[in-house]
Amino acid sequence: MPVPEWLRKRREKDVTADDASLWQKCPRCSEMLYRKDLVANLWVCSRCGHHIRMHAYDRVNTLVDGDFVEIGADILPGDPLGWADKRPYPQKLKRDREKSKLSEAVVTGFGTLDGFPVALGVMDFNFRGGTMGTVVGERITNLLEEGRRRRLPCIIFTASGGARMEEGMLALMQMAKTTLALQRFKAEGNLYIAVLTDPTTGGVSASFGFAADLILAEARAAIGFAGRRVIEQTIRQKLPENFQTAEFLLEKGHIDMVLDRRELRPALVRLLDYAVGRQRVAPLKAVPELAVP
Amino acid sequence: MNVIVEREKGLTELEARIGQLRERGTSGGEMLALEQKVEALRRDLFGTLSAWERVNMARHPKRPIASDYLAALDAFDELHGDRHFRDDPALVGGFAKLRGRNVMVLSQQKGRDTKENIRRNFGMVSPEGYRKASRLMDLAARFHLPIVSFVDTSGADPGIGSEERAQSEAIAGCLMTLTRVAVPVVAAIVGEGGSGGALAIALADHVIMAENAVYSVASPEGCAAILWGDAARAPEAAEHLKLTSNDLLGFGIVDEIAPEPLGGAHRDSAPFIQRVLDGIERALSRLAALPAAELLDTRYRKYRRIGSWRGKGPVRAGGLA
Numbered sequence A: 001m002p003v004p005e006w007l008r009k010r011r012e013k014d015v016t017a018d019d020a021s022l023w024q025k026c027p028r029c030s031e032m033l034y035r036k037d038l039v040a041n042l043w044v045c046s047r048c049g050h051h052i053r054m055h056a057y058d059r060v061n062t063l064v065d066g067d068f069v070e071i072g073a074d075i076l077p078g079d080p081l082g083w084a085d086k087r088p089y090p091q092k093l094k095r096d097r098e099k100s101k102l103s104e105a106v107v108t109g110f111g112t113l114d115g116f117p118v119a120l121g122v123m124d125f126n127f128r129g130g131t132m133g134t135v136v137g138e139r140i141t142n143l144l145e146e147g148r149r150r151r152l153p154c155i156i157f158t159a160s161g162g163a164r165m166e167e168g169m170l171a172l173m174q175m176a177k178t179t180l181a182l183q184r185f186k187a188e189g190n191l192y193i194a195v196l197t198d199p200t201t202g203g204v205s206a207s208f209g210f211a212a213d214l215i216l217a218e219a220r221a222a223i224g225f226a227g228r229r230v231i232e233q234t235i236r237q238k239l240p241e242n243f244q245t246a247e248f249l250l251e252k253g254h255i256d257m258v259l260d261r262r263e264l265r266p267a268l269v270r271l272l273d274y275a276v277g278r279q280r281v282a283p284l285k286a287v288p289e290l291a292v293p
Numbered sequence B: 001m002n003v004i005v006e007r008e009k010g011l012t013e014l015e016a017r018i019g020q021l022r023e024r025g026t027s028g029g030e031m032l033a034l035e036q037k038v039e040a041l042r043r044d045l046f047g048t049l050s051a052w053e054r055v056n057m058a059r060h061p062k063r064p065i066a067s068d069y070l071a072a073l074d075a076f077d078e079l080h081g082d083r084h085f086r087d088d089p090a091l092v093g094g095f096a097k098l099r100g101r102n103v104m105v106l107s108q109q110k111g112r113d114t115k116e117n118i119r120r121n122f123g124m125v126s127p128e129g130y131r132k133a134s135r136l137m138d139l140a141a142r143f144h145l146p147i148v149s150f151v152d153t154s155g156a157d158p159g160i161g162s163e164e165r166a167q168s169e170a171i172a173g174c175l176m177t178l179t180r181v182a183v184p185v186v187a188a189i190v191g192e193g194g195s196g197g198a199l200a201i202a203l204a205d206h207v208i209m210a211e212n213a214v215y216s217v218a219s220p221e222g223c224a225a226i227l228w229g230d231a232a233r234a235p236e237a238a239e240h241l242k243l244t245s246n247d248l249l250g251f252g253i254v255d256e257i258a259p260e261p262l263g264g265a266h267r268d269s270a271p272f273i274q275r276v277l278d279g280i281e282r283a284l285s286r287l288a289a290l291p292a293a294e295l296l297d298t299r300y301r302k303y304r305r306i307g308s309w310r311g312k313g314p315v316r317a318g319g320l321a
């Protein structure tokens, strides 16, 4: 299938590579891993199988066939509450921008997966703990609206500590906003797949995280509504090791599949094939004049 | 310890003394002076409240709770259960008549005493409560009944059972239902509006907020614990969070404030409850005139613009795009 014209622009390359050291330590088993091997293994520890949290652009680049058109990158945060504790909120944002090489906690755009054009959103825990403020809400909403206009399937990779405190109630309202956009998206027959990665909690989990047609999760990812510490404080006892893991949720019937990261892309392609079908994505080429920024 | 309750102690003594004097037939200058003194004290104590004081007002043990609002309706028939697991007493819902109008009511129910609070889980709703709510919303839409919700919860239940039964999915499900029901939805934030657990029944066409209610992305204690690892700094977090009715009116998150009597809704609750019902009635009359498609479109656009971001234009803040 030819790549649609509007997809002929590649955005970022392995952005974390420039300053990365040659070796990286596995946060679980402490094995020193040779970075090139680690990248080839999709940031899965070759010794213990631990899934190291991925940078959003690395995730994008390992998923799409080649081209990725980012949209919504011009949607940037303000400081609606004028929040300042130890540091003013704009300073925290600036530090996270430098540290994470991201403009916000989610990257959105279009690409193809084995030829299937998709609207793709990838959250990143490195930026303010993947918290949902108004920019995350606006970019996700924008992605769903643009995806709906093009009748594309949408895949969102979640990674979030919940709502962003520094944007207060404006952050909470993004649950409503994204859900409204998602409802319209789904009502028109478009497929929405959520891929829950480590960790997915709070407002993201309780909106576009769990309101999906298909819910996939990466192996051993921590997923839940309330944070583990909050629950432990409430019940005043330690929780079992596997509580709120992807595997626990699968057993309880909350999600469709738990996958090793290395099996994720082929699984997504198979699901797209079942739900959308190769012949049915063809008319997409006929969509005229797509004004992608 | 509730800072408002503490503050009321001195006032209550004075008020009791006035009552005694009046019974004894005291009147004239002495009485007038005493009454003026009490009035001045009231203004002094409650005239301007900080965010933290409002948090305490919203949690006041005598504040009207959902059942007080339900009792003020013309009729209420409770409907129970999520059809799957159990009936959640923290979420009360059912058919009701509000000023002669048939509606579906949903409310978060705290208890008046310890025993009832334990039964009601302090108004913290479990997944089955949200699933009941979602079921009743769909039922309302099928029979063209507007939905009215009374919000009063510190947050969704954070227990093991709730996680095992998919609290996230239950809340997301409620939100999804509210995005599509083609009947007017009016929410009244009457006490605590605790995070996603409150929003789950408050995604609405019109949101009324009691003057001293609070509505927050996280409890001040939770926020302080998350940001500074110290829940005791809750009063400070409360100021940061912009959780008061005035703040939220400015952000376009609430549409109307129901003014409370000086000292809080509990000091003269019956007329206050009627005032909230007045607001709901007005909103329902206005929304009833809208065709379904326009209603849904207006709901979409209302939430679509809430936020603060820089895009192609200038900074869009607080829904004032």
Ligand SMILES: [Zn+2]
Pocket: A026, A027, A028, A029, A030, A031, A045, A046, A047, A048, A049, A050
């Ligand atoms: Zn390892």
